[in-house]
Amino acid sequence: MYDVVIAGAGTGGAYAAYLLSKRGFKVALLESKSGPQLGVKVCGDGLGKHHVERMSRYLTPNPTVFSNVIKGVELFSPDMSVRYIVAGEGYVLDRFEWGKWLIREAVNAGAELYEAHTVMGPILESGAVVGVKARDHKTGNVKEFRAKLVIDASGSAGSVRTKLPEEWPISERLQPEDVSHAFREVAEVEVDVEAHEYIKIYLSSVVAPGGYWWIFPRAPNIINVGLGIWGKLKINPVDNYKKHILPLPLMKGRKVIHAGGGYIPTRRPLKSLVANGILAVGDAAAAVNPIHGGGIGQALLSAELAAEAFEDAAVEGGYDAAALWRYNVRYMRAWGYRQAQLDVFRLMLQTLSDEELNYGLSRKLLTEDEIYQISARGIHNLSLLDKFKIAIRFMGRPSVLAKLATAIQYAKEIGDMYLEYPEDPSGLPKWNFAVVNKFNEFRRKMGLGPLPL
Ligand SMILES: Cc1cc2nc3c(=O)[nH]c(=O)nc-3n(C[C@H](O)[C@H](O)[C@H](O)COP(=O)(O)OP(=O)(O)OC[C@H]3O[C@@H](n4cnc5c(N)ncnc54)[C@H](O)[C@@H]3O)c2cc1C
Structure with missing residues (x-):
């Protein structure tokens, strides 16, 4: 007992x-x-520094767990013509x-x-x-x-x-569309990675449809390299890894330290x-x-x-559930509302083609700072002025503009619903009904079917 x-x-x-x-x-x-x-x-x-700082109130990590200190993320467009540098300190563990x-x-x-x-x-x-x-x-x-x-x-x-x-x-x-299927290797490479203080994220619907592939350097010559693919597509990530990542010049002569796969809930x-x-x-x-x-x-x-x-x-x-309910409420207020907002953006991004992503990134429809603000603080901190600026910049491509504007609107509305998560179990059915309806409304506008329940 x-x-x-x-x-x-x-x-x-x-x-x-x-x-x-x-x-x-x-x-x-x-x-x-x-x-x-x-x-x-x-x-x-990869782990953001803010998580380690919050954790350190209770337990300070042993420095030996940090292999590499990171300054931010290099984000590459599908055609590799655009590279964003998004600030954000962290570690590769x-x-x-x-x-x-x-x-x-x-x-x-x-x-x-x-x-x-x-x-x-x-x-x-x-x-x-x-x-x-x-x-x-x-x-x-x-x-x-x-x-x-x-x-x-x-x-x-x-x-x-x-x-x-x-x-x-x-x-x-979890439904297939709620998860990403991922595979990665940790490997020693013969040629040092450029700018190893940045983790690297590559968008490509060919290599990693509905997800991305990455290189997270543990040291200049030791990398964590892998990919995640939207579960709904039922593609084995190992096949895409072999086909698209192994032939890269960087991977020539690599020594594999560890290889493996798994699935990640992304919802x-x-x-x-x-x-x-x-x-x-x-x-x-x-x-x-x-x-x-x-x-x-x-x-x-x-x-x-x-x-x-x-x-x-x-x-x-x-x-009982009523006594533990405060965990739900605190979770939704601390992170759940942002998780829901980011899920709105995830769904929107998964509807964009490589060509639309190339366009969006090359025109800086969202700047590095805006991407950082959305991912770090949620949509509440995007000022109206910023949204207006985004709208003007999107004028060249109304369909992309409409999708982004719709996602911003629904992310705000859905995030607010999670902030109003019921205070006790009796409110859950009504709240959940309204949330599912709101998600479905958004999904319809993105050309997606209703939530699989
Ligand atoms: C390929 C890949 C790349 C990722 N990259 C990142 C990243 O860069 N940064 C990041 O923050 N997150 C990343 N994630 C996600 C991250 O790894 C997880 O979110 C995190 O590890 C979750 O921790 P957890 O303790 O909830 O679960 P886990 O770490 O999965 O731990 C669950 C534990 O439960 C044990 N277990 C399972 N079933 C049973 C059972 N029936 N009985 C007893 N024990 C059981 C398992 O053996 C395991 O030890 C990635 C995930 C994958 C698969």
Whole structure:
């Protein structure tokens, strides 16, 4: 019997375990992987500095987890004729060291780590989650771990929440169009990468339709290189990697350090991240930035909010959906509203052709600064004047102008709806109905079908 059982010791789970253990709670951290595989995660390894600064209020990262300090992003148009430099400091992580360090911190703070334990699903009693069942790889036995709260931190699979009854809002399944399929290698290359203090993002519907491909340098001669493709298109990213990225001159003679793939939720927030006795963090909560697929920072943020919500619930002595609801509200206000806004832009961008993107980027329809403002602060900070300037600059291409203007309008409206997320579970059906309608209205204007539900 624990205060909290956490399924998955990735960034979100290990950090939540650390935060809760530090506050004196009895925590079990269950992880499928074991031994040297603990902390290993296929990722682009990029992390914005602001996430590290926020985290440092609770835990200061060991400097050895940072492989490279980043000044910003170089963004390339599909025809490679335009290069934007978008400001934004950050790091390329030694990702495996990061993962192992977080688990060590959790254990040092008092969390009980059960490695080689795969969570099979929730234990449900009287309409509430009261624990999980997990298979111990060494013995083959299935064990029960009971707790006041279960945190699903099992990554994009959402191994606990998706096994809950369909009528529970938290169990919402990811649709193919809600995810990106990604593949990446970490490799040592023979020729140093230019400007290795910038991560590089390349837009191309040929290489990475509905997504992008990237080079994130860990050092001048060590790169994380990969691509993400919109799940709806059902294209295997490995095929495109082999066809379009491996033949690049930079890749000649490379030594592969690690290769692997995965899928990333790139969508609006789940309608609820809590239910009786359970909440979800990180990828299990689909907390990722829908535009660029970065989710390490959001895994950290959601773990912080989850620890706070549990502490508050513990004071009140109740762990049902109503008691945990403040986690939903705080999540939507801290990040969810921006996630929804960025999802509006994601959908709009996925309707643009390479030719339209080339046009937009070459005319600076959005400047580097505007891109930074939207991605860092959301749409609320784009002043009317800026929007007007954008409209004038778009005059040469009314269809692109109309799409961008529509996206700005809907991003604002939808973001505002998330800021008005209901204060208790009773308001959810009405709120969700209105949000789905608003998304569908926007999708119709973009020539997309209704939300797959
Ligand atoms: C190719 C790729 C590139 C990416 N690039 C970036 C990037 O550059 N920057 C960025 O910020 N984000 C990036 N992301 C996303 C980022 O990796 C995730 O958002 C982040 O790692 C989420 O952390 P998490 O703890 O929620 O999930 P995870 O890191 O996936 O951790 C989940 C953990 O749960 C364990 N687990 C799963 N199921 C079970 C089970 N049933 N029982 C027990 N344990 C279980 C897993 O083994 C894993 O350790 C990328 C993702 C991919 C796939």
